[in-house]
Amino acid sequence: ENSELKMGVTALPPGGVAKLTATAAAVAKACKQPLEARQPYVGSSAFAHKGGLHVAALAKMPSSYNHVVPGTVGNAARSVVSELSGRGNVLSAAVAAGREVSKDTAGIVLAQIKELESKGFVLEDAGASVDILFQRAAAGYRAPFNVLEFNVSASNNAFGGVVTAEGMEDAKDLDFVDDDFAPDDEDEDAAWRATSLRRESGYKRGTVSVNQVVVKVELLEYDDDDDATADSKPSAAKAIRSSRRRTKLCVAEGNGPVNALANALQLALNERFPQLKRIHLVDYQVDLLSSEGTSAAVTRVTMDFVDRGGGGTWRTVGAHASIIEASFRALVDGMEYGIAQCGADGCVVGEVGVEAREGAPETTAR
Structure with missing residues (x-):
C-alpha cells in the first residue's frame, strides 16, 4: 500500500489497491480467523476516530487526520463514541442510527457515556x-x-452431587478407584474403614453441572x-x-x-x-x-x-x-x-x- 499510494510504485494490477479491504476480509473468512480491527489500511478501525476535535476536523477536511483517503483501499473512515468523544461524535452517532436529537439530548447521552466508561x-x-x-x-x-x-443458581443435580456416608448404601456399592483398596464382602472391618474415609472426604459420584x-x-x-x-x-x-x-x-x-x-x-x-x-x-x-x-x-x-x-x-x-x-x-x-x-x-x-x-x-x- 505504501509503495502504491505514497511512493508511486506500481505493485498491483489496475484497481487492485481498491480491492485490498475486501480481499483481506475474504482471506480471513477462508482461514476462519477474524480480521484484526487495527490491521493497517484494511481493519475496521484503521481509519477510526474518537476524539471530538478529530471528528470535527474530518467533517470539514477529510485529509486532515487521514494519511490516505480510506476509499482508495476499499475501506471507510468512521467515528466511534467513547469517553474522548465530543458532542459532535454523539450527534453523528445519533444520525447514523436514524435518530434526530437535540444538542441538549446529545449532551445528556455524552455524560452517560463518560460515566459508563469510567466504570x-x-x-x-x-x-x-x-x-x-x-x-x-x-x-x-x-x-x-x-x-x-x-x-x-449453579449447582450439581442429584446424580452428580457429593454423597456422604449418611446417603450411601453398603460399601460394596461404591465404585472404588483403587482396586487394591476395595473391601471384600466378608471383610467388615475394611468396609467400615472405606465408609469412614468417604464420610470424611465425601464421595463424588460423577459431577453434572446444573x-x-x-x-x-x-x-x-x-x-x-x-x-x-x-x-x-x-x-x-x-x-x-x-x-x-x-x-x-x-x-x-x-x-x-x-x-x-x-x-x-x-x-x-x-x-x-x-x-x-x-x-x-x-x-x-x-x-x-x-x-x-x-x-x-x-x-x-x-x-x-x-x-x-x-x-x-x-x-x-x-x-x-x-x-x-x-x-x-x-x-x-x-x-x-x-x-x-x-x-x-x-x-x-x-x-x-x-x-x-x-x-x-x-x-x-x-
Whole structure:
C-alpha cells in the first residue's frame, strides 16, 4: 500500500489497491480467523476516530487526520463514541442510527457515556449499547419491559452431587478407584474403614453441572394516544408511563449461568415480543479490568447478537464486579435493541447510514 499510494510504485494490477479491504476480509473468512480491527489500511478501525476535535476536523477536511483517503483501499473512515468523544461524535452517532436529537439530548447521552466508561464499559464498538442510550433519553421513551429480579443458581443435580456416608448404601456399592483398596464382602472391618474415609472426604459420584435462573419481568403495554402526552422538548425527555403492566415469572436452565439467563429472559419475553425468537447470542467475551486480583476484578462483558432471519448483527457491553451482573446488563441491552429494531419482517440493523463526503467518518453500529 505504501509503495502504491505514497511512493508511486506500481505493485498491483489496475484497481487492485481498491480491492485490498475486501480481499483481506475474504482471506480471513477462508482461514476462519477474524480480521484484526487495527490491521493497517484494511481493519475496521484503521481509519477510526474518537476524539471530538478529530471528528470535527474530518467533517470539514477529510485529509486532515487521514494519511490516505480510506476509499482508495476499499475501506471507510468512521467515528466511534467513547469517553474522548465530543458532542459532535454523539450527534453523528445519533444520525447514523436514524435518530434526530437535540444538542441538549446529545449532551445528556455524552455524560452517560463518560460515566459508563469510567466504570469499565467500552462503547467504541458496542453500537447497540450507544443506541439504547439514545432510545432511553428520547422524549416519550416506552420501556418494553422491566426486570424486577432474577436469581442465578449453579449447582450439581442429584446424580452428580457429593454423597456422604449418611446417603450411601453398603460399601460394596461404591465404585472404588483403587482396586487394591476395595473391601471384600466378608471383610467388615475394611468396609467400615472405606465408609469412614468417604464420610470424611465425601464421595463424588460423577459431577453434572446444573445452571438454573429464575427471572421476574414486568411486561409494559401502552395506549396509542400516549404519544400525545409526551413532552416534545428533548431536553426534558421523559419516559411515558405504561397503561398496563403484567408480571411474569419464568425458570430456565442452560449450559452455564449466562446461557441460562438468556434462556430465562427469552422465555419471559418471547410471547410478548415474538421477534426475539429469531435473535441469538453468538459471541461472548470477558475481560478483567482490575489489577486488585482476579477474584475482585471488575469484569467487562461483550456480547454479539445476530438475527438468524435477516443476518443483522449488533454488539452490547456491560461491566460490573459480578460477571453475572455484567452479563445481565449486556444481555438486557441486546434484547431491548432487538425489540426496537426487529419486527415480523426482519431486523433493520446497519441499514440506516449517513451520506458522507469521501474520506469523512461515518458512525457505524455493530
